[in-house]
Amino acid sequence: MKRVVVDPVTRIEGHLRIEIMVDEETGRVKDAVSCGTMWRGIELIVRNRDPRDVWAFTQRICGVCTSIHALASLRAVEDALGITIPKNANYIRNIMYGSLQVHDHVVHFYHLHALDWVSPVEALKADPVQTAALANVILEKYGVLNEFMPDFLGRRAYPKKFPKATPGYFREFQKKIKKLVESGQLGIFAAHWWDHPDYQMLPPEVHLLAVAHYLNMLDVQRELFIPQVIFGGKNPHPHYIVGGVNCSISMDDMNAPVNMERLAVVEDSIYTQVESTDLFYIPDILAIADIYLNKHNWFYGGGLSKKRVIGYGDYPDEPYTGITNGDYHKKLLWRSNGVVEDFYKGVDKAKFYNLEGKDFADPEQIQEFVAHSWYKYPDENKGLHPWDGITEPNYTGPKEGTKTHWKYLDEEGKYSWIKAPRWRGRPCEVGPLARYIIVYTKVKQGHIKPTWVEELIVNQIDTVSKLLGLPPEKWLPTTVGRTIARALEAQMAAHANLYWMKKLYDNLRAGDLSVANMEKWDPSTWPKEAKGIGLTEAPRGSLGHWVIIKDGKVDNYQCVVPTTWNGSPKDPQGQHGAFEECMMDTVVKVPEKPLEVLRGIHSFDPCLACSTHLYNEKGEEIANVRVQGACI
Amino acid sequence: MFKRIYVFSASLRIWHWINFITIMILFFTGLYIGTPYFTTSVGYEATYTYDKNLTMGFTRFLHFAAGYVLLFSFLFRIYIAFFRKGNRMFIPKFWTIEYWQGIKETIQEYLFIKEHRPMIRNPLARTAYFIVYLMIFFMIATGFGMYGLSDPDGFWASVFGWIVWSLGGEFEAHYWHHIVAWLIILFFVLHVYFVSREDFTHKNGEVSSMFNGVKFFKKEPVDINDVK
Amino acid sequence: METFWEVFKRHGVSRRDFIKFATTITGLMGLAPSMVPQVVKAMETKPRVPVIWIHGLECTCCSESFIRSATPLASDVVLTMISLEYDDTLSAAAGEAIEKHREKIMKEYWGNYILAVEGNPPLGEDGMYCIIGGRPFVEILKESAEGAKAIIAWGSCASWGCVQAAKPNPTNAVSIDKVITDKPIIKVPGCPPIAEVMTGVIMYMVLFDRIPPLDSQGRPKMFYGNRIHDTCYRRSFFNAGQFVEQFDDEGAKKGWCLYKVGCRGPTTYNSCGNLRWYNGLSYPIQSGHGCIGCAENNFWDNGPFYERIGGIPVPGIESKADKVGAVAAAAAAGGAILHGIATKVRKSANKEEE
Numbered sequence A: 001m002k003r004v005v006v007d008p009v010t011r012i013e014g015h016l017r018i019e020i021m022v023d024e025e026t027g028r029v030k031d032a033v034s035c036g037t038m039w040r041g042i043e044l045i046v047r048n049r050d051p052r053d054v055w056a057f058t059q060r061i062c063g064v065c066t067s068i069h070a071l072a073s074l075r076a077v078e079d080a081l082g083i084t085i086p087k088n089a090n091y092i093r094n095i096m097y098g099s100l101q102v103h104d105h106v107v108h109f110y111h112l113h114a115l116d117w118v119s120p121v122e123a124l125k126a127d128p129v130q131t132a133a134l135a136n137v138i139l140e141k142y143g144v145l146n147e148f149m150p151d152f153l154g155r156r157a158y159p160k161k162f163p164k165a166t167p168g169y170f171r172e173f174q175k176k177i178k179k180l181v182e183s184g185q186l187g188i189f190a191a192h193w194w195d196h197p198d199y200q201m202l203p204p205e206v207h208l209l210a211v212a213h214y215l216n217m218l219d220v221q222r223e224l225f226i227p228q229v230i231f232g233g234k235n236p237h238p239h240y241i242v243g244g245v246n247c248s249i250s251m252d253d254m255n256a257p258v259n260m261e262r263l264a265v266v267e268d269s270i271y272t273q274v275e276s277t278d279l280f281y282i283p284d285i286l287a288i289a290d291i292y293l294n295k296h297n298w299f300y301g302g303g304l305s306k307k308r309v310i311g312y313g314d315y316p317d318e319p320y321t322g323i324t325n326g327d328y329h330k331k332l333l334w335r336s337n338g339v340v341e342d343f344y345k346g347v348d349k350a351k352f353y354n355l356e357g358k359d360f361a362d363p364e365q366i367q368e369f370v371a372h373s374w375y376k377y378p379d380e381n382k383g384l385h386p387w388d389g390i391t392e393p394n395y396t397g398p399k400e401g402t403k404t405h406w407k408y409l410d411e412e413g414k415y416s417w418i419k420a421p422r423w424r425g426r427p428c429e430v431g432p433l434a435r436y437i438i439v440y441t442k443v444k445q446g447h448i449k450p451t452w453v454e455e456l457i458v459n460q461i462d463t464v465s466k467l468l469g470l471p472p473e474k475w476l477p478t479t480v481g482r483t484i485a486r487a488l489e490a491q492m493a494a495h496a497n498l499y500w501m502k503k504l505y506d507n508l509r510a511g512d513l514s515v516a517n518m519e520k521w522d523p524s525t526w527p528k529e530a531k532g533i534g535l536t537e538a539p540r541g542s543l544g545h546w547v548i549i550k551d552g553k554v555d556n557y558q559c560v561v562p563t564t565w566n567g568s569p570k571d572p573q574g575q576h577g578a579f580e581e582c583m584m585d586t587v588v589k590v591p592e593k594p595l596e597v598l599r600g601i602h603s604f605d606p607c608l609a610c611s612t613h614l615y616n617e618k619g620e621e622i623a624n625v626r627v628q629g630a631c632i
Numbered sequence B: 001m002f003k004r005i006y007v008f009s010a011s012l013r014i015w016h017w018i019n020f021i022t023i024m025i026l027f028f029t030g031l032y033i034g035t036p037y038f039t040t041s042v043g044y045e046a047t048y049t050y051d052k053n054l055t056m057g058f059t060r061f062l063h064f065a066a067g068y069v070l071l072f073s074f075l076f077r078i079y080i081a082f083f084r085k086g087n088r089m090f091i092p093k094f095w096t097i098e099y100w101q102g103i104k105e106t107i108q109e110y111l112f113i114k115e116h117r118p119m120i121r122n123p124l125a126r127t128a129y130f131i132v133y134l135m136i137f138f139m140i141a142t143g144f145g146m147y148g149l150s151d152p153d154g155f156w157a158s159v160f161g162w163i164v165w166s167l168g169g170e171f172e173a174h175y176w177h178h179i180v181a182w183l184i185i186l187f188f189v190l191h192v193y194f195v196s197r198e199d200f201t202h203k204n205g206e207v208s209s210m211f212n213g214v215k216f217f218k219k220e221p222v223d224i225n226d227v228k
Numbered sequence C: 001m002e003t004f005w006e007v008f009k010r011h012g013v014s015r016r017d018f019i020k021f022a023t024t025i026t027g028l029m030g031l032a033p034s035m036v037p038q039v040v041k042a043m044e045t046k047p048r049v050p051v052i053w054i055h056g057l058e059c060t061c062c063s064e065s066f067i068r069s070a071t072p073l074a075s076d077v078v079l080t081m082i083s084l085e086y087d088d089t090l091s092a093a094a095g096e097a098i099e100k101h102r103e104k105i106m107k108e109y110w111g112n113y114i115l116a117v118e119g120n121p122p123l124g125e126d127g128m129y130c131i132i133g134g135r136p137f138v139e140i141l142k143e144s145a146e147g148a149k150a151i152i153a154w155g156s157c158a159s160w161g162c163v164q165a166a167k168p169n170p171t172n173a174v175s176i177d178k179v180i181t182d183k184p185i186i187k188v189p190g191c192p193p194i195a196e197v198m199t200g201v202i203m204y205m206v207l208f209d210r211i212p213p214l215d216s217q218g219r220p221k222m223f224y225g226n227r228i229h230d231t232c233y234r235r236s237f238f239n240a241g242q243f244v245e246q247f248d249d250e251g252a253k254k255g256w257c258l259y260k261v262g263c264r265g266p267t268t269y270n271s272c273g274n275l276r277w278y279n280g281l282s283y284p285i286q287s288g289h290g291c292i293g294c295a296e297n298n299f300w301d302n303g304p305f306y307e308r309i310g311g312i313p314v315p316g317i318e319s320k321a322d323k324v325g326a327v328a329a330a331a332a333a334g335g336a337i338l339h340g341i342a343t344k345v346r347k348s349a350n351k352e353e354e
């Protein structure tokens, strides 16, 4: 047995520490402990504030998935106050949301995740001529998904962002990387485990191609967010208002926030989103995945996704009257709401449980536990529904070491700044993978008649299955599958943005210019007490905000965020979250350089606060994986 | 017979009325700046609001012009204090027994217990005036601070910029400038009342004194030394 | 270490293009054309600076903003201008490898590296609301600051405290200048700061090998010298008295001034009005939302965001200052009248007695 510490884990949002115990013979990770180590108390800070301001506070929960906590907060407050936003506001919010999905996934893959798969050092060995040839093959082979991708506007004369695939380009590129490596000042590439054998799994040409795209996309990613800059004025952290959006539209006034030119800027950016996912992201990830799965049989890291996933649903096609009253889920184009169990047995054998509207208000369905978190509840064996949630810090320190210099955490007691959310008392994985599994299961089992988005998702999964020559239950619930699902989702969101844009144009043409419903703006129109729920599918997984408003002020506020689901510590029953299960499901080649574990954790795109405890089959603790981050 | 005492110099009286007018202008233009209510989205086109002088720009111009007047009249007020004893009656002499005795008597009078001895200016009033001068200085400092910071390296920013930062920032400067504006008005209301009341109860020509400079006393006022 | 010119040469930039580049950035930094030779000289002689970028309590929006920079592009900054040796968000390496690397860089470049701090240290629970490697972040911060040539405080978190320091500040988070007092700190506030402001600050420091001219609050004058209100393109509507009264009304469609729906432009120092976001594409006011003052100290507690000036500083009273002021003035007048009547009654009573 060998104990390995990785601290900090980089290329995530926040800080991460892993301690794992590896069986040196088999390479199996036998045990691990993880702990969320940042707490900011935003739920406490928003108390007693004007509910119309809260979106801005909660938005600062995360600057990477910026705007999503604002959206959840707006939806919660609007649900509480009974506000229906205008159509244009709905489409614009969807475009802002979709742009986040595309941007967040693209940056995650290229800039946070790619270096788990590819290396600039390997890229030096590549032959530029062959790299160019390979680039063409990849585009041809894995670009087939583009064939059924809808273009609702049809206004691109030809693709403007197209992967460069000439030997000269790659030769120049390689030269630059070579000089950088030779300069000795490696900067962000410094000090990594470039000698890890996993970097040999891909041919050097794939490395060169991917590193070139890493830098390409570093420059392109900013353009993906332009819709938020037009509609919300800036990015990160664009602006919104309760009741709609702030960007009034007028075709009569020269100084209007949104006019024809502004819409054209948005449209152009959406096409950039489409091209970045269709022509770069999807082919790149599928090329790497194909080699990992089919050549190296690398199916690790599925973990909890095999057993249970949860989703909330998103993309209201038209404005809805409320979430708690069930109207939200009736209007959705992307009904990823529900729970699917045992997907690994095959889509026919998977079990589906529906989840909508009132279920989110049901005190028995979604609960948070703090038995192993540094918070206080009156009875810590019980979970609390977010509306009844309490956030009272209670730091107890580690098992070994001092209060400020830990050696080992107390995995039997409290060891994390994250709470443990559970659905009917059971842990679930959230994220793109979860959403894809849920939609696929719902459609294939006939629970829903698919919308175009849902049909597209099924089509994507079936096409990839064909390309890989593997059934979905085999490739989807794995670390690789998690990474593919994220790419597919980005592609879907980019094309959906064209759809929202079209709907926006159609509605404007019909003469409706309204972007905000101001009827309930004035606090004097509010009820004395109101409760609301805001749901959305954040890039990293399902996100919910629960708010109680009393006398015009926030009385209680609780956020259950994706990484809390995935990185949760144990619950009182000792059940683990998704990170733990993922690591337990992974084999490492070089124990002191557990690149595979990093890759698995990165495949969740951890956003700050996360926490896991891993145990061996007998339930003995062998080692620690500490995941440290910050979220709320 | 009433004894006639010359209390207020001409310069002080002129200053007083200029000060009154500027503060009124500053207060009402200031309130308008804080909440511009005349012209709204259904108001005039930009070009015509200029004609009507209902613009924010013009209101601010008035405010700043009056601000300059206030500044120079304030400096003038301090200047004349050096030349005449009677111009220094805003200093609360809280280190003297007489001060505390006077406070007690004045409070007693206001509680209808008994009238105070004749005084040219009771210590409570002196204290209030002192505080008002401080408030006026505060308004000048924050006002010119905010005004000057459109040119952070300019003259006004270098003289008064510091007060903006020591209050915690521009928002706080606006905030306190606004609050103290109301405190000055609060003083103004009470000031008018107590002056009239003094005139009424003591028949000493308190009100007219700010026009003709003299007050009348039956007996010699206890603080006669402050003018003689 | 290589000079800039050498780096450019290495990247195949011609001398002509190099001079052109130098001229452009001279203008960009607001320097007179006569400074071009100096800029060129600076670029020919100064070596690439190692940067250590650490994260405390934050939301990483500053890093995200940084990579949104268009001029210069983040890829160019990170790979050719500076040497970003340590960064939680972008560094490939992890764990002990990256920590050792940080120590190595600190030792090798003692007194020569730039420390960039995103987020801030919480002091509550002995700093254990933010833990890195089982140690409080505040320790890492102090340690990394020791050998730094200068420190950049990214964003409102590091500069002022930002959202986690808003009332009631449950973790006792403080700005970094409360912890580090013996080093020059360049505050680059904003939530987040504008991308080109961030890269502009870095570029200045790298080129001139000194910290940019700062105002009395420690912010670079070239980016925080003016209020948004003083550079806002809607200012003419303010002066004319044409205001948005409510979101999405006629005035909102006409793009009038947002003063009356709470715009904090008059009290906020930032480059939103002139540089704008995304290389001049837009800024919150242009999108129809008032500024919320995100570059200012305490802006979270100066709400609500949709009112110009909030309540008065008396706990329990929530009305606007004008309302309270008017009520107080009326009450004072009323009180005066009552007192006056009482005086009169007393006086006539006294007279009768006499």
Ligand code: HEM
Pocket (backbone or CB within 6 Å): B023, B026, B027, B029, B030, B031, B033, B034, B035, B060, B063, B064, B066, B067, B068, B070, B071, B136, B139, B140, B142, B143, B144, B146, B147, B174, B175, B177, B178, B180, B181, B182, B184, C266, C309
């Ligand atoms: C007794 C004297 C004064 C009174 C009662 C007064 C009153 C006010 C009030 C109520 C405001 C609105 C504050 C807000 O809501 O932001 C204001 C703003 C202002 N005042 Fe004064 N003020 C006085 C003296 C001055 C002086 C001497 C100056 C110096 C020039 C000055 C300059 C300003 C400035 C620059 C503003 C902000 C204007 C803006 O933001 O557009 N004030 N004043």
Ligand code: SF4
Pocket (backbone or CB within 6 Å): A060, A063, C058, C059, C060, C061, C062, C118, C119, C154, C155, C156, C157, C158, C162, C163, C190, C191, C192, C193
């Ligand atoms: S300054 Fe504000 S925006 Fe930047 S990291 Fe901090 S919370 Fe995020």
Ligand code: SF4
Pocket (backbone or CB within 6 Å): C228, C229, C230, C232, C233, C234, C235, C236, C238, C256, C257, C258, C259, C263, C264, C265, C266, C285, C290, C291
């Ligand atoms: S919109 Fe804001 S910053 Fe612009 S002029 Fe109006 S108040 Fe000033």
